[in-house]
Amino acid sequence: MKWNKLARPYRACLGTLAAGVALLLCGQACLYMAYPRQAVTLQLKTGNDKELEGFTLEGSWGQTASAAMEFTLSDGVLNQHPNLQSKQEDALSLMDQSLLCVPDEELASMDQQAEGGYVSGMYGAFFLHTSYEGMKYTAQARRLNQMYTLNTLDGSNRSVRFGLGQVQLPQAVTVTAELYKNGRARASYPYLMNAAELENADLGIREVTILDAEDPVGLYVSPGNGENGGIYLVREFCTAEEVAKVVPDVTVQGVAVPSENQPYGTVEAVCPLDAGESLIPCDNWGDARIEDGHWILTRQETGKINLLLLDKEWKPVGKCPLNISMNEYQSVTVLPSLRTDEIAFTVVDQSTTGQIVVLRINQNTIEAQSIMDFLATSAPIAAGYSADGTRLMTVTESRQSLMATLPAEVSGYYNGGAELPSDLSVLSSAVTGWDIQVYNTQDLQRPTLSACLDFGVSQRWRQELWLSGIYGGERRISLYRVTAAWEQAGEATA
Amino acid sequence: MKRLLQYTAWNWSMGRGPVTLLLVLGAAAECLLLFVAAASANQSALLYGDLVETAGILWVIAAVYLLLPICAQAVQERAAHMTRTSYTLFTLPLSRWELLLGRALSGVIWMILGMAVQTLVLVLLCGPILALQDSVSAGYFLFEVTEPGRLWWSLAECSVLRMMPPNSIPGVIFTAGMILIPSWMMPSAFTHTGWKRVTAFVIALVEQVSLFMLAYPALAGRTTWEQIGQSLQTSRGMGTFLFVLTGVAVAQILWGLWASYRSEAAA
Numbered sequence: 001m002k003w004n005k006l007a008r009p010y011r012a013c014l015g016t017l018a019a020g021v022a023l024l025l026c027g028q029a030c031l032y033m034a035y036p037r038q039a040v041t042l043q044l045k046t047g048n049d050k051e052l053e054g055f056t057l058e059g060s061w062g063q064t065a066s067a068a069m070e071f072t073l074s075d076g077v078l079n080q081h082p083n084l085q086s087k088q089e090d091a092l093s094l095m096d097q098s099l100l101c102v103p104d105e106e107l108a109s110m111d112q113q114a115e116g117g118y119v120s121g122m123y124g125a126f127f128l129h130t131s132y133e134g135m136k137y138t139a140q141a142r143r144l145n146q147m148y149t150l151n152t153l154d155g156s157n158r159s160v161r162f163g164l165g166q167v168q169l170p171q172a173v174t175v176t177a178e179l180y181k182n183g184r185a186r187a188s189y190p191y192l193m194n195a196a197e198l199e200n201a202d203l204g205i206r207e208v209t210i211l212d213a214e215d216p217v218g219l220y221v222s223p224g225n226g227e228n229g230g231i232y233l234v235r236e237f238c239t240a241e242e243v244a245k246v247v248p249d250v251t252v253q254g255v256a257v258p259s260e261n262q263p264y265g266t267v268e269a270v271c272p273l274d275a276g277e278s279l280i281p282c283d284n285w286g287d288a289r290i291e292d293g294h295w296i297l298t299r300q301e302t303g304k305i306n307l308l309l310l311d312k313e314w315k316p317v318g319k320c321p322l323n324i325s326m327n328e329y330q331s332v333t334v335l336p337s338l339r340t341d342e343i344a345f346t347v348v349d350q351s352t353t354g355q356i357v358v359l360r361i362n363q364n365t366i367e368a369q370s371i372m373d374f375l376a377t378s379a380p381i382a383a384g385y386s387a388d389g390t391r392l393m394t395v396t397e398s399r400q401s402l403m404a405t406l407p408a409e410v411s412g413y414y415n416g417g418a419e420l421p422s423d424l425s426v427l428s429s430a431v432t433g434w435d436i437q438v439y440n441t442q443d444l445q446r447p448t449l450s451a452c453l454d455f456g457v458s459q460r461w462r463q464e465l466w467l468s469g470i471y472g473g474e475r476r477i478s479l480y481r482v483t484a485a486w487e488q489a490g491e492a493t494a
Numbered sequence: 495m496k497r498l499l500q501y502t503a504w505n506w507s508m509g510r511g512p513v514t515l516l517l518v519l520g521a522a523a524e525c526l527l528l529f530v531a532a533a534s535a536n537q538s539a540l541l542y543g544d545l546v547e548t549a550g551i552l553w554v555i556a557a558v559y560l561l562l563p564i565c566a567q568a569v570q571e572r573a574a575h576m577t578r579t580s581y582t583l584f585t586l587p588l589s590r591w592e593l594l595l596g597r598a599l600s601g602v603i604w605m606i607l608g609m610a611v612q613t614l615v616l617v618l619l620c621g622p623i624l625a626l627q628d629s630v631s632a633g634y635f636l637f638e639v640t641e642p643g644r645l646w647w648s649l650a651e652c653s654v655l656r657m658m659p660p661n662s663i664p665g666v667i668f669t670a671g672m673i674l675i676p677s678w679m680m681p682s683a684f685t686h687t688g689w690k691r692v693t694a695f696v697i698a699l700v701e702q703v704s705l706f707m708l709a710y711p712a713l714a715g716r717t718t719w720e721q722i723g724q725s726l727q728t729s730r731g732m733g734t735f736l737f738v739l740t741g742v743a744v745a746q747i748l749w750g751l752w753a754s755y756r757s758e759a760a761a
Contacts, residue, residue: 008509010500017603020610024659027613032648036643064543066718067650084650084661086718155729403636413536456641459648462539462631 047449052076054386087202134180158237160265276301336484338384407468511566542648563680601677653715664723682750
């Protein structure tokens with residue numbers, strides 16, 4: 001074969017490669033450029049669109065991590081663009097454990113009174129199963145150390161442990177120790193019990209709530225056992241190797257096991273609360289942001305509600321009393337704020353009404369405050385003041401009732417052959433838009449503007465209707481969400 | 495350099511027949527599977543991306559991914575035992591490592607073309623599949639889908655399509671690895687003979703299967719390349735797994751290079 005004959009497929013190869021690469025790039029270019037320009041439309045119902053000036057509402061519409069449509073309503077002008085980049089989750093995946101452990105110096109007395117029994121088991125499947133066998137000892141104890149352990153689940157095997165004080169129980173409780181022949185299948189541990197088994201608050205058991213799972217992890221420890229509550233930051237996790245060096249062994253029934261009373265890692269108290277003051281539990285802690293810091297609500301023993309302003313290290317920078325009443329049967333939900341200097345949350349009780357509270361903060365004090373009532377069926381998802389503070393905007397979801405028929409054979413297909421006796425009619429309330437209302441802050445009863453952002457009925461609702469019929473219960477999916485001002489500021493900084 | 499590229503193009507052209515047949519069969523299988531799935535009432539409510547996974551497209555992609563490097567080199571390998579092709583290869587002014595590199599590059603080109611064909615199939619089928627689903631589900635849903643840009647949403651949410659090509663740095667790195675490793679390992683396997691060739695083939699196939707299983711959650715839309723990259727950084731087990739994969743690939747390639755310099759085979 002002559003050498004020059006090798007040149008013949010050269011052009012064909014290059015041409016085909018160029019065509020393939022061009023096809024791939026065109027595909028991506030079409031996704032970025034050929035998006036629907038009217039994916040979200042603004043419809044004015046009543047009022048003048050000039051009422052929308054001074055407001056910025058940003059939202060996101062998407063069902064997967066890597067495909068979303070972002071839209072912004074700023075001063076009455078609606079813009080939208082696709083966001084096809086996957087969002088990085090900075091939050092750590094955590095698992096916590098609160099245990100009541102017998103102090104190390106009392107283990108010998110536990111050994112004397114303990115009753116033991118053989119325990120064995122197996123987990124895993126097929127040839128990958130793992131079996132374990134050992135001894136389980138139970139005893140009675142009244143004096144226990146409360147130890148809290150936080151583990152990361154990102155594969156790095158890091159953890160932190162700290163003590164929450166010692167409790168003296170009025171009646172003895174059963175504690176358990178388990179000893180296994182090798183620690184790989186199942187870990188041995190000394191006498192302890194799970195703190196969740198004692199639900200009585202009068203016993204002084206302190207609860208820990210994860211406020212922020214981003215590094216550094218923020219924790220709230222409730223008051224109890226003579227100690228005040230407070231916010232703590234995890235400064236340093238320990239790896240499994242570091243834990244093995246720090247935690248000494250103790251002896252249980254003559255067997256050496258790691259002590260459960262030894263703290264490790266570093267936890268710093270950043271915001272101690274006053275005596276009798278406790279955190280009000282809220283839904284959606286992630287949006288409790290102000291400027292580049294955080295905020296929390298606390299309740300004193302007198303029932304007085306305070307707003308605590310915290311910096312980005314969760315250290316207190318301001319404390320503002322709130323003139324609102326709240327009982328422990330009401331649920332509080334933090335709303336994404338439209339501005340970085342505003343706070344919004346709803347308070348809903350068992351009845352059909354609720355209140356939304358919107359605050360504007362200036363130099364760590366409340367500059368403006370508005371409280372509005374609403375029906376629990378139409379709770380706002382966002383609210384905020386205009387730039388000049390003279391108007392208030394609320395955003396609620398508008399829903400449409402959708403009906404479908406679930407065939408019996410389809411139900412049987414997804415339920416492993418268990419067909420329904422007949423076709424099932426399913427009904428669901430689907431979010432198809434956002435209702436926007438603007439009020440004058442002097443008159444929160446009558447809106448000066450009413451508008452709607454319309455998304456249309458998504459194809460996703462076909463799937464959701466059938467799934468609600470197959471598995472029972474109405475499914476609440478979140479296709480549309482308000483982008484909080486602090487998220488926009490964070491993206492702008494990045 | 496020019497001679498290397500010319501040899502690459504020649505090697506590429508020798509694989510046109512089998513690879514084209516493989517890609518056509520794969521596209522036909524995907525068409526059939528998608529239409530069968532969309533025609534079933536059980537899948538008539540699924541989104542396009544979910545339908546692609548449910549229909550078994552990922553298994554077709556896996557089969558094509560495993561067979562494509564073999565098909566790309568099979569013709570030249572068979573022709574290397576014939577007089578004219580052997581003479582050409584023996585008299586080429588290229589060293590043995592350049593011959594191996596040329597075959598690897600032609601494998602890379604075929605992989606990229608395979609991705610382009612897959613993209614084309616998914617884009618062209620989207621409209622007809624959605625229309626078929628609408629007709630099958632017409633009697634069940636008492637509302638119309640009114641969201642604007644339904645075709646765009648269907649393509650944007652199809653995780654398989656979004657990975658060809660990937661639009662993030664971790665995705666580009668992983669995809670480059672998935673293309674380069676089998677493109678290098680299969681020609682390296684062909685340099686051996688006898689039981690060594692069988693062993694090299696098995697190693698290459700196991701490596702490819704491992705790479706595909708690593709990418710499977712991202713192809714199925716259950717995770718993203720960024721999350722896989724993050725777990726590789728934080729999880730010791732995953733990091734070790736990737737290190738072993740890379741080490742095995744490098745070792746097998748060097749083994750093939752050594753064999754070709756020992757002239758164990760014609761090419």
